[in-house]
Amino acid sequence: MFSNATKNEASFPPKCCGQEISLKEAACCLHRPQIKAFEQSAREFNTPVASRRYCANSKCSSFLGRGNRDILRCNRCTDLTCNGRLRHAHPGQCSADHESKHLELLGKLAKEKGWQQCSACERFLDKSAGCNHITCPCSHQFCYVCGANWRTCGCPQFDAGDGRFRDVHPPLIDLERLIAAIRGWEPWLYQPPDR
Structure with missing residues (x-):
C-alpha cells in the first residue's frame, strides 16, 4: 500500500477503509528505503x-522541489535546470519572450498532429491507441480526448485505434526531444554537413 502510494499520486496518501494511514503509524512495518521513498513522494505530491x-x-526527471530559485540542481544526476524555461540551464538571462515564436509553431504542430497538452506542466503528449487515461511524467492524470482532469468528463475510456479493444496503455511518444529540437536547445541533434 505504501509502496504504491510512492509511485502513483492517485493512491496518495495511503488509505484503508477510507481512513488515511500516516507514516508514523506504519513506520514500524516499513524498511528504511520504503520510508525514504514515501517521504520523497510526500514532498512531491504535497507540492501544488x-x-x-x-x-x-530526460533520463532522470527527478522531482526538484518548488521553483523558488533561477537555477535548480538535481541531487540525483547533478544536472542544472532553468526554472524559467524548465529546460537545461543556459548562460545569460532567461527570457520567455524569446521562445514565444517557437512555442506558437509548436502549438500549431501539436494541433495538426492531435497531441494533447498536460494542463499541469504544459508538456505535449501523444498516444497511438488504447486507454484515454494519461498519466503525465509530472504525475498529473487527465483524459487524452478532452484534456480534463481524469474522471471528471464523460469521454470514452478506450480507443482501440484499429477496432480492437486493448486494455494496456500504449507507450507515449517522447515529444520532449522533438520540442527541444524545434527550440534548438540541443545542439547534439544538429549534424553539420561534410566539407
Missing part, C-alpha cells in the same frame, strides 16, 4: 502541481 519542478535531463 503548478509549483513542481523536475530535472530537465
